Amino acid sequence: MKKPPPSQRGWVVTCCALLLAGACSGNVSDPSSPGSGGSGSGSASGGTGSSTGSGGSSGTGSTGAGGTPNGGGGIGVVAVNPPAFQPAPGQLRRLTRTQFRNALRDVFKVETNMNDLASDSWDGNFAVIGASVVVISDLGVEQYSTAVENAVMTAMADSAKTTAFLGCTPTGKSNDTCVRGYLQNLGLRAWRRPLETAELDRLVAIATKASTDLGNVIEGARWSTVALFTSPNFLYRPELGATANNVRKLTGNEMASRLAFLLWNSIPDKTLMAQATGGMLATADGIRTAATRLLDAPAGREAAGAFAEEYMRLDRIATQAKDPAMYPEYTASLQTAMARDARGTWETVAFDDKANILSVFSTPKVVVNSDLAKLYGLDATGLTATTFQVRSLPADGPRIGVLSKAAFSSAFANQKEGSPTLRGKFIRETFMCQPVSSPPNDVDTMLVEIPNMPMTKRQRLELHRTEQRCKVCHGLMDPMGLPLENFDAIGRYRTTDHNIQIDPSGNIDGKDIANAREMGIVAASSMNIARCFLRRYYTYATGHEERPEDGTALNTLATAFEAGGFKLRELILSTVSHDAFSLVAPQL
8 A cells, every 4th residue: 555645744744743742741631630651661571591581470360160169169258358449540541552453443444563563561461551651652653653544544545435434525625514524423432532622623624724735635534534543532541530429430431441442452332432421331230231232242252352362461472483493384374373272262262152261271172274273283174374263172182271272382482492480480470370589680590401411391490490599489380381391382292302201290279280281170170260360350451450459349259250150251241340440549
């Protein structure tokens, strides 16, 4: 697709500079006085050749694959004697890369490469939490502007497409009711609130000036649309609330935005905005009804898929380079398939099977294309590189659940081999909510290599743990990662390491296990993983890290989670209809 001529790009930069200037200052129209996020940025990094690494502690934990988690009495109490619930301060959040991409796709039917956008921040272990502290650079503004311009140019490539997209024929005049009505209607979705008269007037003025200066009414429609989507009112979403009945609560428009970005990972539709205007989102029952509709829509699968993507840090897959001589099949296409498999399995369990969500740890189901099917040793008949199907792994095979997936193995590995320590660290921190301390600065984290003496990774780690300062932390991590040693740096199954038989035994949740298959079964019925899963989902949904004041909400949600059969859908509905989702404190 052709980019606009330099003269037009220069024109729009001048015309939209005022709108873009607010992107770093928190200058977003809102019923409350806007606050600004703090500074901060971050991205996942992977270690190579080290016994420990920056696996990140993103994520969650979860609960039983069928029936009551082990431990006998159900999920029980998550927080013991918590203080009274207090809402968290309202925030101003930048759209994550996925949310930005999805919004442009839903409006303009154009796919945006997320790698061309400013990175997310992973403060709080989720991009949706880091969104309240991340700042945007000048380069980031340019990247967002380019993505918007490309999407708009595609949607309005000619007069016929423009008329179809606008739903009317623009005149280019200052009193053009076509463009004004179009901007008013689309602006409601893009900015997640009605445009004020002055704001609409400015956008219409841009359309009129562009039509005049560039001699084409289509240009007026294009550049006013670009201005609409390069505004901080699109890129940022306020969750600051308004005071009513002695509490501070998200407004109807803010609630519509929060629901849409949680359940669809995109902007609200017209129906949801109408429900916000009509007051439906002011009550718990109304919110639950609205959320049920969103979950029932095709886009509702995002509620599981988007969560899984952040929870399991699937973004890491593309950042972990592999030795091309050892893994020539590790292409960008295969990496994409790995992420889709992990994400798709969560969606299948939650929406198709309607099963206990913790069965993601023990399900034999995979979502594969031809390349990934071959890596898993499955028949690839009927599949291509772009065709995906849900298949089942052999009932007695060594691979089971999300921890045995190529996505997980690849994300937590170095260039040449898997890392039991990285994998085990992530499992303990993410799925069990048990942080592992970083090694002291003066500790050598490199594993010992003895010349002319081949050793398995287990043997090298055992030697490493003879150092007393390494023993404790590695004792927390390695037993959970070693059962995955049958999967190499891209998740291929193997039985030997340096021609020595692999011993995949280990321990998870205090239970000795023989291999990855047993680990998946134990994880799917673990009380501790169930509680951790609840805590992690709560932080993801509410958009802030867990605090002591959240304990009473967590206990209430735990009861509902168990009563609903540990199903993600019921947890979502209970969470969004809880006060913790709709109440906010004044921004500090």
